Amino acid sequence: MNVDYIIVGLGLAGLAFVKELEKNKKTFVVFENESQNSSLVAGGMYNPVILKRFTPVWNGIEQIETALPFYAELEKQFKKKYHYKVDIYRIFKSIEEQNNWFVASDKPKLSPYMSVDLIQKKYKGIESEYGFGKLVNTGRIDSNQLIKDYRNYLLENNLLIKQEFKHNAIEQKEDGIIYESISAKKIVFCEGFGLKQNPFFNKLPMQEAKGELLTIYAPNLNVDFLVKAAVFVMPLGDNLYKVGATFNWKDKTKVPTKEGKFELVSKLDTFINVPYKIVDHLAGIRPTINDRRPIIGKHPLHTNLAVLNGLGTRGVIIAPTMANMLYNHLEFNAEITSDVSINRFAKLF
Numbered sequence: 001m002n003v004d005y006i007i008v009g010l011g012l013a014g015l016a017f018v019k020e021l022e023k024n025k026k027t028f029v030v031f032e033n034e035s036q037n038s039s040l041v042a043g044g045m046y047n048p049v050i051l052k053r054f055t056p057v058w059n060g061i062e063q064i065e066t067a068l069p070f071y072a073e074l075e076k077q078f079k080k081k082y083h084y085k086v087d088i089y090r091i092f093k094s095i096e097e098q099n100n101w102f103v104a105s106d107k108p109k110l111s112p113y114m115s116v117d118l119i120q121k122k123y124k125g126i127e128s129e130y131g132f133g134k135l136v137n138t139g140r141i142d143s144n145q146l147i148k149d150y151r152n153y154l155l156e157n158n159l160l161i162k163q164e165f166k167h168n169a170i171e172q173k174e175d176g177i178i179y180e181s182i183s184a185k186k187i188v189f190c191e192g193f194g195l196k197q198n199p200f201f202n203k204l205p206m207q208e209a210k211g212e213l214l215t216i217y218a219p220n221l222n223v224d225f226l227v228k229a230a231v232f233v234m235p236l237g238d239n240l241y242k243v244g245a246t247f248n249w250k251d252k253t254k255v256p257t258k259e260g261k262f263e264l265v266s267k268l269d270t271f272i273n274v275p276y277k278i279v280d281h282l283a284g285i286r287p288t289i290n291d292r293r294p295i296i297g298k299h300p301l302h303t304n305l306a307v308l309n310g311l312g313t314r315g316v317i318i319a320p321t322m323a324n325m326l327y328n329h330l331e332f333n334a335e336i337t338s339d340v341s342i343n344r345f346a347k348l349f
């Protein structure tokens with residue numbers, strides 16, 4: 001088999017890069033071994049405001065503007081809904097927080113997203129002594145359904161090989177690579193936390209963060225917006241809500257734990273006071289780079305090998321912008337901005 005690209009990994013990063021290839025009529029094959037599941041368990045939320053400090057997310061608005069048409073295109077392709085608009089209600093802990101919110105909502109960049117009105121209304125089941133700040137033009141992408149649909153579509157078209165990609169089987173040639181019976185011009189590694197097993201890129205400073213989530217059934221909590229306090233409670237429909245997420249920098253497994261569950265329940269109980277039942281408990285590892293920026297580019301020594309990783313806590317909005325930048329770099333030598341380029345870690349190779 002002769003292809004332009006081999007892609008390793010089909011989470012949000014791999015999917016976004018494959019879409020670039022399809023758009024540009026390049027040939028490719030994808031390897032996926034289900035060793036990681038960050039994109040399958042993700043809350044899928046997007047929002048351009050950091051909800052702790054009320055400051056803008058790095059390039060958040062621009063990334064959302066690129067991401068929403070990208071997901072709309074996928075909805076058209078599969079005739080399914082993946083994008084749900086959901087307002088976010090941030091519970092204030094104090095008068096000081098209310099004041100900080102008003103200052104932030106006055107900034108021109110954030111004002112389209114942060115409502116200036118303090119929400120004082122009481123909602124059954126939610127404790128909100130100091131009211132809420134409301135974010136609009138925010139939402140979630142059902143990344144689980146999207147990834148599953150995309151993998152099925154690739155499988156049906158013989159473009160997905162459900163196998164572990166073995167890095168030591170790569171034969172490097174001047175004008176490309178050979179992997180088993182496949183000749184390709186380039187390989188793009190979109191492996192998430194799997195990057196740690198990749199001998200070409202495992203020197204990159206990944207500070208992965210495990211996250212756990214619950215799904216709860218709460219028939220008395222009748223809200224159609226996301227509630228954010230010590231954890232988030234996101235409506236999924238049918239009285240189901242996703243609750244998350246934890247951050248754990250020590251545990252490197254994707255196994256849900258009783259400590260994770262305890263933490264989530266303890267935090268949830270600080271602001272939700274109606275009964276609920278836990279119906280699911282999931283975990284995954286966020287692929288985060290130590291400077292909290294994604295990482296894209298060619299390997300400094302093996303230029304037919306490239307990486308797209310480090311989507312961290314915001315894969316939903318970052319992936320389409322990074323995939324487009326990497327594609328233009330690999331095909332047309334277009335510049336990669338220094339904040340996301342692999343070159344910032346050149347000394348490590």
Ligand SMILES: Cc1cc2nc3c(=O)[nH]c(=O)nc-3n(C[C@H](O)[C@H](O)[C@H](O)COP(=O)(O)OP(=O)(O)OC[C@H]3O[C@@H](n4cnc5c(N)ncnc54)[C@H](O)[C@@H]3O)c2cc1C
Pocket residue numbers: 008009010011012013014031032033034035036037038039040041042043044045046163164165166190191192193194195210211212213244245246283284285286287308309310311312313314315316317
């Ligand atoms: C609990 C939790 C909640 C989150 N919530 C949100 C959220 O609300 N909003 C948001 O934007 N982001 C969220 N994220 C972050 C988001 O999930 C990640 O940024 C994103 O999924 C990373 O995508 P990826 O494709 O880089 O990695 P992954 O999704 O991990 O995909 C990598 C893929 O590569 C495959 N792979 C690896 N090595 C190999 C190999 N050698 N051979 C074959 N296949 C291989 C893996 O099996 C995997 O499928 C959350 C993450 C977690 C864990």
